Amino acid sequence: MQKNITDVTGFKVRGCHIGIKSKRRDLALIFSEVPASAAAVYTQNKVQAHPIKLTKKHLENKTAQAIIVTSGNANACNGPKGMQGAKKAAIVLATELDISVDDVIVAATGVIGEPFPTDKVVKAIRKNVSVLSDRKIAGDMVANAIMTTDTFQKEGFSSFKIGKKKVNMAGIAKGSGMIHPNMATMLCFIVSDVNIDPDLLQDALSESVKRTFNMITVDGDTSTNDMVSVMANGLAGNERITEKDEEYELFQRKLEDLLRHLAKAIVSDGEGATKFVTYTVTNARSEEEGRKVAKTIANSNLVRTALFGRDPNWGRIIAAVGRSGVDIDPDKIDIYLGSSKNMMKVAENGNRLDFDRKRIKLMLKSSQLCVLVKLNQGEKEATAWGCDFSYEYVRINAEYHT
Amino acid sequence: MQKNITDVTGFKVRGCHIGIKSKRRDLALIFSEVPASAAAVYTQNKVQAHPIKLTKKHLENKTAQAIIVTSGNANACNGPKGMQGAKKAAIVLATELDISVDDVIVAATGVIGEPFPTDKVVKAIRKNVSVLSDRKIAGDMVANAIMTTDTFQKEGFSSFKIGKKKVNMAGIAKGSGMIHPNMATMLCFIVSDVNIDPDLLQDALSESVKRTFNMITVDGDTSTNDMVSVMANGLAGNERITEKDEEYELFQRKLEDLLRHLAKAIVSDGEGATKFVTYTVTNARSEEEGRKVAKTIANSNLVRTALFGRDPNWGRIIAAVGRSGVDIDPDKIDIYLGSSKNMMKVAENGNRLDFDRKRIKLMLKSSQLCVLVKLNQGEKEATAWGCDFSYEYVRINAEYHT
Numbered sequence: 134m135q136k137n138i139t140d141v142t143g144f145k146v147r148g149c150h151i152g153i154k155s156k157r158r159d160l161a162l163i164f165s166e167v168p169a170s171a172a173a174v175y176t177q178n179k180v181q182a183h184p185i186k187l188t189k190k191h192l193e194n195k196t197a198q199a200i201i202v203t204s205g206n207a208n209a210c211n212g213p214k215g216m217q218g219a220k221k222a223a224i225v226l227a228t229e230l231d232i233s234v235d236d237v238i239v240a241a242t243g244v245i246g247e248p249f250p251t252d253k254v255v256k257a258i259r260k261n262v263s264v265l266s267d268r269k270i271a272g273d274m275v276a277n278a279i280m281t282t283d284t285f286q287k288e289g290f291s292s293f294k295i296g297k298k299k300v301n302m303a304g305i306a307k308g309s310g311m312i313h314p315n316m317a318t319m320l321c322f323i324v325s326d327v328n329i330d331p332d333l334l335q336d337a338l339s340e341s342v343k344r345t346f347n348m349i350t351v352d353g354d355t356s357t358n359d360m361v362s363v364m365a366n367g368l369a370g371n372e373r374i375t376e377k378d379e380e381y382e383l384f385q386r387k388l389e390d391l392l393r394h395l396a397k398a399i400v401s402d403g404e405g406a407t408k409f410v411t412y413t414v415t416n417a418r419s420e421e422e423g424r425k426v427a428k429t430i431a432n433s434n435l436v437r438t439a440l441f442g443r444d445p446n447w448g449r450i451i452a453a454v455g456r457s458g459v460d461i462d463p464d465k466i467d468i469y470l471g472s473s474k475n476m477m478k479v480a481e482n483g484n485r486l487d488f489d490r491k492r493i494k495l496m497l498k499s500s501q502l503c504v505l506v507k508l509n510q511g512e513k514e515a516t517a518w519g520c521d522f523s524y525e526y527v528r529i530n531a532e533y534h535t
Numbered sequence: 536m537q538k539n540i541t542d543v544t545g546f547k548v549r550g551c552h553i554g555i556k557s558k559r560r561d562l563a564l565i566f567s568e569v570p571a572s573a574a575a576v577y578t579q580n581k582v583q584a585h586p587i588k589l590t591k592k593h594l595e596n597k598t599a600q601a602i603i604v605t606s607g608n609a610n611a612c613n614g615p616k617g618m619q620g621a622k623k624a625a626i627v628l629a630t631e632l633d634i635s636v637d638d639v640i641v642a643a644t645g646v647i648g649e650p651f652p653t654d655k656v657v658k659a660i661r662k663n664v665s666v667l668s669d670r671k672i673a674g675d676m677v678a679n680a681i682m683t684t685d686t687f688q689k690e691g692f693s694s695f696k697i698g699k700k701k702v703n704m705a706g707i708a709k710g711s712g713m714i715h716p717n718m719a720t721m722l723c724f725i726v727s728d729v730n731i732d733p734d735l736l737q738d739a740l741s742e743s744v745k746r747t748f749n750m751i752t753v754d755g756d757t758s759t760n761d762m763v764s765v766m767a768n769g770l771a772g773n774e775r776i777t778e779k780d781e782e783y784e785l786f787q788r789k790l791e792d793l794l795r796h797l798a799k800a801i802v803s804d805g806e807g808a809t810k811f812v813t814y815t816v817t818n819a820r821s822e823e824e825g826r827k828v829a830k831t832i833a834n835s836n837l838v839r840t841a842l843f844g845r846d847p848n849w850g851r852i853i854a855a856v857g858r859s860g861v862d863i864d865p866d867k868i869d870i871y872l873g874s875s876k877n878m879m880k881v882a883e884n885g886n887r888l889d890f891d892r893k894r895i896k897l898m899l900k901s902s903q904l905c906v907l908v909k910l911n912q913g914e915k916e917a918t919a920w921g922c923d924f925s926y927e928y929v930r931i932n933a934e935y936h937t
Binding site: 178181207209210211212215244245246247248356434438447448452454455456457459460461480483484485522523526528 | 579583612613649650836854856858859861865884928930
């Protein structure tokens with residue numbers, strides 16, 4: 134059986150059903166036996182759910198020891214009662230675990246503007262803290278409990294050596310684009326037993342998110358509840374990472390790998406997606422410009438419907454590049470299309486090429502597509518991940534009623 | 536019969552079928568008997584069609600006398616041959632009309648990267664210049680000839696007095712979102728017999744476009760071929776408008792009214808649209824911030840699918856406001872939803888309200904919807920227009936093959 138979050142030293146978890154949702158699991162608890170260095174990144178949306186606001190305050194001390202996630206209710210736009218509910222949950226969890234209330238990370242995902250069932254949650258916390266567990270099955274259940282309309286669990290694990298010590302790191306994530314209206318949230322929780330300074334942990338996280346979670350797109354909408362947090366409790370026993378040396382670099386790379394794995398899993402579960410698409414932009418003047426171009430293409434409804442229809446419609450791709458806000462020279466752009474195994478050049482120097490239409494249409498039948506845009510203006514590159522755009526997206530998002 | 540472009544003094548037109556498209560009209564010619572003050576705005580896409588590049592050069596002298604539009608072929612991304620084709624068309628038209636080649640506006644709409652049928656176009660120009668006409672039926676045909684997948688013609692006319700002289704102004708437009716892949720273009724040609732300095736004409740146009748054409752959205756994609764141009768030949772005989780006085784203000788307002796009328800017609804014809812939606816943002820700190828917020832909501836796939844599904848899902852609206860890039864205070868936002876006749880408050884101070892769900896669902900059955908967002912941070916307001924998002928959009932854009 135694959136390793137999971139319970140294989141990281143010093144973490145116990147619980148995932149269960151408490152009745153926010155009608156049948157599925159809807160409460161997740163994660164607990165570190167000792168206070169951990171903590172870091173997080175949050176949604177850039179100006180409208181932020183109450184748990185996000187509270188967690189930001191709690192993490193000012195860069196330390197956390199527990200996470201509570203409720204699923205089925207976003208606890209967003211709920212006024213003073215919403216904030217009271219989030220605080221109450223944190224206080225009760227802290228009391229039950231005998232930890233500082235500032236060391237609780239609170240997260241939620243679900244419908245916006247639905248009253249938060251504070252009493253139900255408080256009761257459930259009291260009942261479930263005693264059954265926190267480090268058995269593998271508990272890890273499985275906690276990954277399951279943060280799902281909303283996800284069709285599969287998103288988990289990852291890695292271990293590597295820092296100095297002579299084996300370090301473990303695991304993560305769980307949820308999100309399937311905005312498959313279910315108002316249940317848009319992307320959540321990701323990483324735990325590790327590495328010993329690291331919290332400021333460096335934050336740097337490693339921010340650096341990694343830039344190239345992973347921030348490079349996936351399902352429909353360009355940003356939730357009020359998005360959060361990626363990481364806790365590192367130091368129980369691996371490595372010498373504390375306190376500067377940006379080789380060991381920091383190794384940890385950052387491993388963290389980025391894990392986040393990339395989870396981010397790609399989210400896109401694969403995108404609403405109504407029939408194809409997973411990798412958008413690579415090379416020879417950009419800067420990584421940031423490359424990212425901007427890649428994301429604009431990945432977000433284009435026209436590009437995405439064309440890929441759903443297996444149409445090598447590169448005109449839509451170059452039009453998206455042109456409106457990305459990056460100062461590109463259109464006459465230098467080469468475009469390649471295809472599957473993850475075979476690519477074909479379809480445009481050169483910004484202009485049409487006679488390519489084998491029949492062959493490329495066959496290539497576009499693959500469920501793993503690649504779009505490669507060479508800007509030919511510099512040395513940098515970036516990658517975004519997305520999915521195609523099917524009838525299912527409209528059905529899911531129009532037929533659902535609040 | 537309604538007045539059209541042929542009711543503006545000194546303009547003759549021709550719209551006909553020359554075989555770029557299989558059956559429908561595909562060539563439009565507009566001619567002013569005398570050189571006219573000319574102004575234009577163009578797509579902001581960095582990838583620009585050859586006709587756009589050529590027209591920009593031609594309008595450096597701020598004068599135009601003729602317009603040629605081909606429909607069915609965008610003449611974009613066609614390399615040196617594409618530019619040669621655009622130039623050839625301008626030269627031949629200028630020769631036939633005995634005007635300066637710099638005074639020809641060239642526009643095109645259709646598939647990107649498809650070789651431009653230069654010979655066919657040249658032959659057609661030679662044949663059709665002699666039948667330019669100011670009969671009403673010709674005005675009808677020219678409005679028809681610029682259509683691609685539009686389901687109806689977009690025309691407008693107005694007349695008003697500048698001093699003691701009656702001034703006429705007419706416009707034709709095309710665009711139905713990106714209903715047909717690669718046929719995304721929004722084109723609009725305004726002609727008037729007003730006498731005005733070309734720099735003021737450009738100012739009036741830029742000012743008007745900001746609040747009209749730039750405030751409509753069907754799917755957030757920007758074409759490589761968009762253009763709005765205006766020609767004013769002075770034959771109304773009014774005293775030339777040479778400064779920003781009352782008469783300039785009147786002309787600018789009338790121009791803005793005409794552009795708004797045409798812009799709204801384009802949105803009404805949006806691909807797969809079942810509802811026309813007006814998004815009003817009030818009490819913004821600046822008009823620009825209001826516009827940014829209004830456009831972000833209008834562009835949200837999630838808001839648009841909710842409206843298609845008649846769901847009063849204000850959580851999606853406030854989430855769109857929050858990610859608009861404008862520094863808003865979410866706790867001040869009020870949201871109203873409804874038809875153009877009845878609105879209901881659904882959120883107050885950024886938070887949920889208990890509203891009559893049944894009644895609002897009835898209101899949302901209307902084909903003319905309104906979304907009103909009060910930011911309560913200032914005095915300015917802005918309006919955007921859009922349409923809902925139906926299965927048809929995906930069908931149209933996925934089933935079409937290049």
